Amino acid sequence: MISLSESSEPRLKIRARKDGYVPEPERTDLAVRVRDLHVTYKTTFEKRPTLKQALVRFGRGVRATQTVEALKGVSFDVKNGTTLGVIGSNGAGKSTLLRVLAGIIPPSEGNVETWGRASTMLALGVGFNAALTGRENILLGGLAAGLTKKQVLDRTQQIADWAEEGSDRFIDRPMRTYSSGQNARVGFSVGVHMDPDILMVDEALSTGDAGFRERAAHKLEELRAQARAMLFVSHGLNSVRELCNDCIWLDHGRLVMRGHPDEVTAAYLEFLHVKETGMNAEEY
Numbered sequence: 001m002i003s004l005s006e007s008s009e010p011r012l013k014i015r016a017r018k019d020g021y022v023p024e025p026e027r028t029d030l031a032v033r034v035r036d037l038h039v040t041y042k043t044t045f046e047k048r049p050t051l052k053q054a055l056v057r058f059g060r061g062v063r064a065t066q067t068v069e070a071l072k073g074v075s076f077d078v079k080n081g082t083t084l085g086v087i088g089s090n091g092a093g094k095s096t097l098l099r100v101l102a103g104i105i106p107p108s109e110g111n112v113e114t115w116g117r118a119s120t121m122l123a124l125g126v127g128f129n130a131a132l133t134g135r136e137n138i139l140l141g142g143l144a145a146g147l148t149k150k151q152v153l154d155r156t157q158q159i160a161d162w163a164e165e166g167s168d169r170f171i172d173r174p175m176r177t178y179s180s181g182q183n184a185r186v187g188f189s190v191g192v193h194m195d196p197d198i199l200m201v202d203e204a205l206s207t208g209d210a211g212f213r214e215r216a217a218h219k220l221e222e223l224r225a226q227a228r229a230m231l232f233v234s235h236g237l238n239s240v241r242e243l244c245n246d247c248i249w250l251d252h253g254r255l256v257m258r259g260h261p262d263e264v265t266a267a268y269l270e271f272l273h274v275k276e277t278g279m280n281a282e283e284y
């Protein structure tokens with residue numbers, strides 16, 4: 001899914017806390033500021049009834065509510081020019097963090113500020129219409145992102161060329177026929193060509209081939225050199241080490257470590273190893 005705010009002027013977006021407190025805007029070299037962020041998901045589901053309950057209630061299930069605390073008090077800043085790797089196990093809260101920063105879901109507590117236009121590449125292919133071709137989706141994505149029709153038309157060819165480079169032509173085929181790597185190419189190309197100040201990438205590179213990854217890394221480097229900020233969620237620790245100059249590690253909704261990507265990925269690997277060997281990970 002790709003989203004982009006409309007104005008070309010950098011602007012301050014502040015989401016108020018639940019208690020109504022709105023922090024004062026101030027000029028900084030920050031791109032992102034996250035303070036004591038909590039996100040709690042509430043879901044209702046059908047409890048599976050016992051045989052007796054099912055008979056008595058004629059098969060009607062019992063509604064139950066479950067809450068998941070996906071983020072539990074996360075705080076950090078991202079300066080312009082930083083490519084921040086976000087690592088951690090499945091369910092650690094990484095995608096949730098990006099969703100809040102992209103404004104897709106609100107914080108349950110705490111606050112989040114972003115300076116500039118954010119472009120988000122969340123889960124692969126989300127936001128694309130599978131029945132339409134890649135080119136049509138690029139057009140729609142650009143319009144949804146608030147670009148004018150002329151801007152979109154001007155950029156479409158460029159985005160399509162970048163997506164296809166070094167591979168067979170696929171851009172005019174329906175996206176339901178795409179391989180996951182072709183999907184990733186289109187998503188990534190749209191995201192980076194929208195001129196974002198803050199680029200958020202959630203596992204978009206993992207299915208790309210070596211050629212695509214190299215060009216993607218180059219593109220990210222280019223954006224970083226223009227003092228843009230980037231958040232890069234990945235399980236590919238090598239990519240994180242290669243692309244990022246800063247890193248955070250989330251575990252069960254908490255930020256457990258921040259530092260140089262080499263150190264943080266090494267600590268994370270060590271932690272995984274400790275878990276595997278059955279030692280008490282709480283000690284670390």
Ligand SMILES: Nc1ncnc2c1ncn2[C@@H]1O[C@H](COP(=O)(O)OP(=O)(O)OP(=O)(O)O)[C@@H](O)[C@H]1O
Nearest residue numbers: 041042043068070089090091092093094095096097
């Ligand atoms: N819409 C939702 N409703 C309820 N719970 C959710 C929802 N989305 C995520 N969760 C839960 O929140 C927690 C964090 O999920 P999240 O997707 O942020 O993890 P992640 O770090 O991105 O994991 P992965 O590496 O598997 O992508 C998980 O326990 C997940 O089950």
Ligand SMILES: [Mg+2]
Nearest residue numbers: 094095096202
């Ligand atoms: Mg995720």
